[in-house]
Amino acid sequence: MEAEPPEQDRGMDFLEYLGPDTSAIVFRLLDGPADLARASAVSRSWRRFVIQNQFSKIQCLRAYPEVANFMDIEVRGSGSSVLRNARWSAAAELDKLERDHRVYMQLSHGLLSPYNAKDCISHCVGASSTDRYPDEAIENTLDAADRVGWVGSYWSSMGHRDPALAECLMYRLQADLCLVDEIRMQPFKAFFRDDEPIYSAKRIRFQMGCPKSPPWSGTTIYSEDEGQLIADSNYIWTYTSPEFPILQENVLQSFKLPHPVLCIGGVVKIELLGGVVKDAFDGLYYICVSHVQIMGMPLSGKLGVAPRGTGVVLSYYPTRRKTVPHSE
Secondary structure (H helix, E strand, O other), rough: OOHHHHHHHHHHHHHHOOOHHHHHHEEEEEEOHHHHHHHOOHHHHHHHHHHHHOOHHHHHHHHHHHHHHEEEEEEEOOHEEEEOOOOOHHHHHHHHHHHHHHHHHHHHHHOOOOOOOOOEEEEEEEEEEOOOOOOOOHHHHOOOEEEEEEEEOOEEEOEEEOOOOOOOEEEEOOEEEEEEEEEEEEEEEEOOOOOOOOEEEEEEEEEEEEEOOOOOOOOOOHHHHHHOOOHHHEEEEEEEEEEEOOOOOOEEEEEEEEEEEEEEOOOOEEEEEEOEOOOOOOOOOOOOEEOOOOOOOEEEOOEEEEOOOOOOEEEEEOOOOOOOOOOO
């Protein structure tokens, strides 16, 4: 009959056996939130080790580096009151780490779960310029058709003598936090002209970020408001893509980002760099777009974003049940 192990060998804690440094290396190898949740459920010491070392935050950062933009976490209860510790203490610090762990576990579930990408645009914010408002307004880019009957459906910039001048289009996504895989854009071909010119830009670039304090109300944008609405001073930009060349073709073109991006704040700016075609009538350069899609997935409405100074905080609404368009 096999002898029982000595008393000191029974129930030996894996963490004590390996030590904190080696244990931390092992825990960082866990693949996803489910593995981390199982590890946290093994014992109180394991849960404390997971929380104190912020492994849930590390998982989020490893998958989406944009998470590093969060300065802090706010948990908001009924009436949107922010729950904070009144003063620092060891217990208060542990409570904060426990709170952060719960929120980052919620975030990592959204970041690491598989999904089917869809168009995440909620509405238009504005354009850097518009030639004939409202006939050639940015809202036309939400319609997949480039014509309605014999009338073109597209956005057009104002004409410029300098082809190097950039234009931009800005959109609001369906949630404060969205995963974005690719952006699709179709240049407009002027089918009503004899030579059917394509008023495309040379290159395209994307920025994603958070409004410092939303300067608009509702979803209707008027031409005189656009300059104020799209000003960089109104936003905290957390991601800028590389530049992509644009084909001078009237097709919906896909611009895959180097890696999926966490859009923090729900605002995407599309920068159109450099005019190509000089208009035969007035000798000016125009950029025209018939359709835009921003492909990805909105995250849970329990998670939001709030500006704080020059940065952003991650807001958690534990009582919310559904996705909301953007933070209150």
